[in-house]
Amino acid sequence: MLAAACTVAIVLGRHALPWFVPPILAFGGAALAIDLARREHRDPGPVRPLAWVITALLVFAVLSPARVPNDLRPYAADGRIVAHYHRNPYVALPHEFASDPVFARVRDAPAPYGPLFLGAAAASGVLTGAMRLPARVPYQAGAALAVGAALVLLWRARRSTAALALVGLHPAVAGTIVNGGHNDAFIGLALLAAVLAAERRRYLGAGAIVAAGVLVKATAGLALVPLVVWSFARGGRRAALAVVAPTALLVVPLTLATPGMLHAVHATNRGIVTRTSIWNLDPLRAPVTPRLGDGAVTQLAIVLIAVAVVIVSFSRRSLATRVTGAAAAWLVLSAYVMPWYTVWALPVAALEPRRPMSRVVAWQGAVVTAAFLVPHRLLGNWFVSFSLGWIASVALLVAFVRALRSPPDAGESPRVPVRRVLPGARSLRAS
Numbered sequence: 120m121l122a123a124a125c126t127v128a129i130v131l132g133r134h135a136l137p138w139f140v141p142p143i144l145a146f147g148g149a150a151l152a153i154d155l156a157r158r159e160h161r162d163p164g165p166v167r168p169l170a171w172v173i174t175a176l177l178v179f180a181v182l183s184p185a186r187v188p189n190d191l192r193p194y195a196a197d198g199r200i201v202a203h204y205h206r207n208p209y210v211a212l213p214h215e216f217a218s219d220p221v222f223a224r225v226r227d228a229p230a231p232y233g234p235l236f237l238g239a240a241a242a243s244g245v246l247t248g249a250m251r252l253p254a255r256v257p258y259q260a261g262a263a264l265a266v267g268a269a270l271v272l273l274w275r276a277r278r279s280t281a282a283l284a285l286v287g288l289h290p291a292v293a294g295t296i297v298n299g300g301h302n303d304a305f306i307g308l309a310l311l312a313a314v315l316a317a318e319r320r321r322y323l324g325a326g327a328i329v330a331a332g333v334l335v336k337a338t339a340g341l342a343l344v345p346l347v348v349w350s351f352a353r354g355g356r357r358a359a360l361a362v363v364a365p366t367a368l369l370v371v372p373l374t375l376a377t378p379g380m381l382h383a384v385h386a387t388n389r390g391i392v393t394r395t396s397i398w399n400l401d402p403l404r405a406p407v408t409p410r411l412g413d414g415a416v417t418q419l420a421i422v423l424i425a426v427a428v429v430i431v432s433f434s435r436r437s438l439a440t441r442v443t444g445a446a447a448a449w450l451v452l453s454a455y456v457m458p459w460y461t462v463w464a465l466p467v468a469a470l471e472p473r474r475p476m477s478r479v480v481a482w483q484g485a486v487v488t489a490a491f492l493v494p495h496r497l498l499g500n501w502f503v504s505f506s507l508g509w510i511a512s513v514a515l516l517v518a519f520v521r522a523l524r525s526p527p528d529a530g531e532s533p534r535v536p537v538r539r540v541l542p543g544a545r546s547l548r549a550s
Contacts, residue, residue: 122151149485173287189299198240209379229383235334258300265304282469330365345441475522
């Protein structure tokens with residue numbers, strides 16, 4: 120309840136409280152959620168009180184106006200381009216509709232999202248216009264439903280109150296993702312569902328789920344390499360092809376055939392370096408920017424992310440840890456990192472909440488959420504810059520590298536009765 124209260128206080132009092140209180144609440148709420156997950160892992164308690172608190176927190180986040188940084192206006196603008204103007208949002212820019220108030224204060228850039236989400240955004244625009252609902256409600260409700268579905272999958276897969284606490288009570292989830300209505304909740308759900316499907320040797324289903332995630336946001340493809348490598352090791356070439364087939368046969372042709380889509384996705388946030396990015400440090404950025412420009416920083420970060428994804432994909436670890444590490448590579452190494460990106464990895468990390476990589480993801484969510492609650496006018500303060508730059512980003516990078524180098528058996532496996540996860544465990548042992 121204390122962890123949930125921190126999130127409620129952030130949403131209700133972000134602009135009323137002194138500037139330093141919301142970041143403290145975000146970090147404190149995350150620390151409470153992480154500590155509760157540790158306690159529940161050691162000594163699981165009843166699930167009902169935890170489920171009711173999480174449900175109330177998600178409902179509160181949906182009913183409250185968005186008071187954290189969000190993408191609700193760009194979502195509505197992209198949906199209106201499709202539904203009202205019948206234009207291609209990958210080609211048409213917001214300045215072309217300057218007379219429409221929906222496009223006020225919207226970044227003048229093509230849509231960076233997949234066609235599946237843009238179709239949903241168009242339907243949302245039509246729905247809110249017909250029912251006179253606030254434009255934010257469908258996105259907030261959709262994010263809450265995606266988080267709720269992820270929690271149900273976690274409970275059915277692990278029967279772990281630790282997993283529920285880590286995801287449901289983390290301030291980054293209800294405080295930024297649900298209240299902000301971010302579509303990243305669907306990415307987290309897709310990666311979790313894909314991992315669970317692959318663990319059950321449903322390789323084609325896992326590949327189809329990842330493909331659907333990519334059609335929402337391209338970064339869902341981070342899970343593709345670890346899924347293919349893991350499936351090949353267990354099911355051979357046929358399993359690996361089943362995983363990659365939906366993306367290769369549907370997503371790639373659709374991306375190439377849709378005018379402007381490939382360029383829009385490629386150019387997304389290029390050259391932008393956010394607050395807690397490791398690339399804010401001058402020793403890393405200074406040698407690159409003067410010669411090649413800010414866009415080169417983004418490209419170099421993507422190369423390093425790709426290397427980290429390959430390393431974690433071929434490591435001798437569980438599938439959940441590999442996918443968690445692939446998503447965490449973006450969270451730690453990318454030039455553009457936002458608080459709601461944490462949900463890409465957090466549900467999968469909750470499958471094994473005490474693994475080193477899972478702890479990196481949970482603490483990264485705490486740091487980046489607290490950082491983005493600091494007012495923009497204070498970013499030039501030496502103490503704030505030092506804390507967000509050197510301390511936060513370097514500490515996360517060191518923790519990520521240590522998690523990559525940790526032995527395969529590091530951490531503890533979830534304390535779940537074998538009969539609940541594998542009904543035929545006794546026959547498997549005999550064989």
